[in-house]
Amino acid sequence: MKIMAKIAIAGAGAMGSRFGYMLQKAGNDVILMDNWEQHVETINEKGLTVDDNGQTQVIQIPAMAPRAVKEVQDLVILFTKTMQLKTMLEDIKGTIGKNTAVLCLMNGLGNVDVIEQYVKKQHIIVGVTLWTSELVGPGHISFTGSGSIGLQNIDPREQDRAAKVVSLLNAAGLNATLSTDVTTDIWKKACVNGTLNSLCTLLDCNIEEFGQLKEAPQMAREILNEFAAVAKLENVTIDVDEILTSLQKLGDTSQAGAHYPSMHQDLIQHHRKTEIDFLNGYVAKKGKANGIATPYNTLVTQLVHAKEQILVEDK
Known part of the structure; x- marks a missing residue:
């Protein structure tokens, strides 16, 4: 080429x-x-x-x-x-x-x-x-x-x-x-999207606004712990603390702080269906099939789908 x-x-x-x-x-x-x-x-x-x-x-x-x-x-x-x-x-x-x-x-x-x-x-x-x-x-x-x-x-x-x-x-x-090791890279990116995309969408905020919430670190950690447990099934090791540090950096306005994630753009701004089933929903589905509890990702998936039912045209 x-x-x-x-x-x-x-x-x-x-x-x-x-x-x-x-x-x-x-x-x-x-x-x-x-x-x-x-x-x-x-x-x-x-x-x-x-x-x-x-x-x-x-x-x-x-x-x-x-x-x-x-x-x-x-x-x-x-x-x-x-x-x-x-x-x-x-x-x-x-x-x-x-x-x-x-x-x-x-x-x-x-x-x-x-x-x-x-x-x-x-x-x-x-x-x-x-x-x-x-x-x-x-x-x-x-x-x-x-x-x-x-x-x-x-x-x-x-x-x-x-x-x-x-x-x-x-x-x-x-x-x-x-x-x-692109497989691990993909899982790490999915971890970022599975927290910022879904939670910014549900809370209707940008990345900086999410990072300023006092509840943000704990919500993110609970979601990421479940991602890490399911990732092990694919021989991928996720360092939850490393991902949390990355999320904190992204909240800076010099990075992506002012950015509304793509899921927010799709659902909140343009009333289109989201990729939730291939992020939090993927973790919830694979966890259920393998006996791994994923209550946070399951709930996030359900909430986003409920929001889709409210907002998406041509339901």
Whole structure:
């Protein structure tokens, strides 16, 4: 893969649009793929409006429904919602050729099992990202601060492919590195999302506001203790104190403090269903199947689903 490449973003919401914007600025041929018609139409008619650390600009970048993209890409980045992953993979078959790398940077647990049903193992690269972005409205994103990416090829023989993707991302300023244990990285990211995403959504607050609550550390610890117990089933060790320290740092306004997590954006701001079943719900379901008590994650999952019943349109 050359540094300049054909790249398709599968799921062009807040994060997908930010990555598409940064990768196109670096000279790549980028296309945004999304099923939100108003979002796609706005981008094509007016451009993508980007509030980049206080500076607003409009960039021209093509956007299409996933099924409409037939050209094989060098790289496909999966940013769709986990509950929509199977449909997305069906829709984008035409973009994946014999040399296409498929990078999953989605939130949630269990994504690789789904991707392997549609994509050859040697093509799959999985990662976690600490970049943030917010969807202001159709065709309009806003973000501040920086971030990073850790990624790894799931086929041990394909490290060269992953290294080329790292180079491609870094040429766009996306601060990517090769991970040696991406499974643990994914669980750690899920721990962060399983506390901040779900609790900020239920409490209708941003990360800084959550961190200022006197109850925050104990609530987070109870949730994380259950994550750690279930993670052991997959031979993953979670240091709860380490995650709590990370959460505290993220609450700083120089980091992600002013950011409303993606679940809050989906449910509270845009009245869309969430990925709760692939975060707290995943822990609750796997815990129940293996005799591990998960009362906090079970309750959080139930509360988010109840909130969905209240807010989500077309119930």
